[in-house]
Amino acid sequence: MTDRQGSDGQGLLNLSDAELMEMTADGNQAAIGVLYDRYSGAVFSFAVRILGDRAIAEELLQEVFFRCWKQARAYSPQRGSYITWLLSITHNMAIDELRRRGRRPQRADAADPALLLENVRDQDPSVEDRALMSALREQISEAMETLPAAQRNAITMAYFEGLTQREIAEELQEPLGTVKTRMRLGIRKLRDYLEKQEVELV
Amino acid sequence: MNGRADESAADHDDPSRAQCAFTEEHAAGYALGALDRFDRGLVDQHLRWCERCRELVDAAESVTARLAFLSPPVAPLSANVRSALMERIAADATGPIVAVPPVSSRPAIVSAPAETGQTPRATTRRWSRVLPAALIAPLAIALIGVLAWANSLQNTIDEHESELATLQQANARGNSAGEFRLFSMDAEPSCSDCNGSSRLGVDMDESIGVVVAWNLDPRKEHSLWCVDREGEEKWLSILKVDQDGGAMQTFAFPGNASAYAEVYIATDDDSKAYMTSIATPGVPLAD
Numbered sequence: 001m002t003d004r005q006g007s008d009g010q011g012l013l014n015l016s017d018a019e020l021m022e023m024t025a026d027g028n029q030a031a032i033g034v035l036y037d038r039y040s041g042a043v044f045s046f047a048v049r050i051l052g053d054r055a056i057a058e059e060l061l062q063e064v065f066f067r068c069w070k071q072a073r074a075y076s077p078q079r080g081s082y083i084t085w086l087l088s089i090t091h092n093m094a095i096d097e098l099r100r101r102g103r104r105p106q107r108a109d110a111a112d113p114a115l116l117l118e119n120v121r122d123q124d125p126s127v128e129d130r131a132l133m134s135a136l137r138e139q140i141s142e143a144m145e146t147l148p149a150a151q152r153n154a155i156t157m158a159y160f161e162g163l164t165q166r167e168i169a170e171e172l173q174e175p176l177g178t179v180k181t182r183m184r185l186g187i188r189k190l191r192d193y194l195e196k197q198e199v200e201l202v
Numbered sequence: 203m204n205g206r207a208d209e210s211a212a213d214h215d216d217p218s219r220a221q222c223a224f225t226e227e228h229a230a231g232y233a234l235g236a237l238d239r240f241d242r243g244l245v246d247q248h249l250r251w252c253e254r255c256r257e258l259v260d261a262a263e264s265v266t267a268r269l270a271f272l273s274p275p276v277a278p279l280s281a282n283v284r285s286a287l288m289e290r291i292a293a294d295a296t297g298p299i300v301a302v303p304p305v306s307s308r309p310a311i312v313s314a315p316a317e318t319g320q321t322p323r324a325t326t327r328r329w330s331r332v333l334p335a336a337l338i339a340p341l342a343i344a345l346i347g348v349l350a351w352a353n354s355l356q357n358t359i360d361e362h363e364s365e366l367a368t369l370q371q372a373n374a375r376g377n378s379a380g381e382f383r384l385f386s387m388d389a390e391p392s393c394s395d396c397n398g399s400s401r402l403g404v405d406m407d408e409s410i411g412v413v414v415a416w417n418l419d420p421r422k423e424h425s426l427w428c429v430d431r432e433g434e435e436k437w438l439s440i441l442k443v444d445q446d447g448g449a450m451q452t453f454a455f456p457g458n459a460s461a462y463a464e465v466y467i468a469t470d471d472d473s474k475a476y477m478t479s480i481a482t483p484g485v486p487l488a489d
Contacts, residue, residue, distance in 0.1 A: 024298065026298075036284060045274065045276050054276070066291065069291050070298055084263070084264065088263060091270065100433065140271055155269070158234040159234045159235065160273075183234060184231075190268075194268070
């Protein structure tokens with residue numbers, strides 16, 4: 001543990017996310033720095049996608065990682081991967097910011113999801129990581145393509161544009177129950193598809 | 203809130219089953235961040251103790267987290283962003299906090315539901331978990347005082363000046379004792395459906411509080427929220443309003459009360475009906 005808690009980030013590069021979070025919880029600043037290097041690209045891309053503003057996304061990025069620092073003990077590896085936890089925080093904070101500002105981001109439906117995963121690990125991902133991310137990227141994209149357009153649209157409006165079910169129903173002039181059903185079925189189909197493909201999140 | 207309206211008669215006989223049904227219906231919306239404040243609060247409350255529903259929501263969130271990867275690529279971050287973050291962390295004298303509130307909108311599980319089939323009272327469970335028995339007594343005394351004070355105020359609710367004077371006196375007593383401070387929480391003008399009033403008492407040392415309210419609209423559902431000094435809203439509990447529109451409820455802040463700037467009551471139409479600011483110590487109440 002002594003070695004791992006040194007301030008030299010070089011010795012930390014081979015540690016797992018969970019190990020780094022454990023060290024972060026103990027106050028090791030270099031550990032959170034390594035996690036930042038690994039995932040800031042993914043967090044930033046995601047924040048820009050939701051907020052539609054690079055400067056605001058940079059502010060949010062710092063807030064996300066500072067929160068990870070302050071609340072590192074809240075992370076439990078038993079409940080999921082670090083990147084899942086991190087992106088969940090990012091999503092919550094970005095949506096809150098979006099709603100606070102009372103505006104919507106630009107639609108980014110035409111974006112190529114294949115390119116995002118290049119940002120997942122900023123520091124020279126291994127061949128294995130690249131292969132895994134490439135497979136994940138394709139399968140998530142394929143999974144979304146399997147959804148009916150209405151389900152895909154409802155999920156996108158909620159997740160990336162920060163709209164509530166009620167707001168989506170009003171905008172689409174559809175019954176609230178219809179919107180809820182689309183989300184429920186859409187998420188279930190995505191889960192079934194990804195499980196069938198045995199996709200693991202990095 | 204159609205989900206609640208759709209509950210079957212059998213579900214009404216078994217509140218825990220109704221809550222599970224509600225959570226199942228809204229798990230996808232919850233994981234997508236698409237629930238309004240009130241529905242999200244209901245799900246949060248249920249997830250405190252229902253392991254089965256928590257697993258359901260976990261499964262939905264494992265899917266939605268992957269959607270993040272559908273974001274388009276952006277130009278790399280400048281090194282200045284990293285430097286600013288690391289400087290901020292280096293300047294953080296307290297470091298990672300020891301007792302952590304939940305990071306996501308979802309709270310940690312408090313305990314498993316009772317085997318009797320009774321719906322656990324999550325607020326009470328959290329209350330008992332947070333407060334040692336030794337703290338309950340002074341709080342109870344404070345509550346009795348606040349309740350008596352609120353009742354007396356109800357008789358003079360139209361006499362604002364008198365009410366404010368009473369409040370200020372009570373506040374001054376609280377400050378001088380260093381124990382319990384009272385804050386005003388009057389209806390905002392935008393609330394056209396009612397003439398509700400409420401009072402907030404906060405024990406700043408123990409980070410606990412009590413809300414006393416009256417003239418609320420009993421046809422609506424109300425929940426209690428706090429806002430930290432960075433503007434982040436956190437759900438506290440459902441506010442139980444009696445048929446006459448009155449309510450009195452205790453709560454515990456998620457963390458130190460000094461980190462919070464406001465407490466408010468929200469109604470199920472997502473409006474902020476009543477709000478108060480938590481004053482800084484030594485600053486008199488605003489009129």
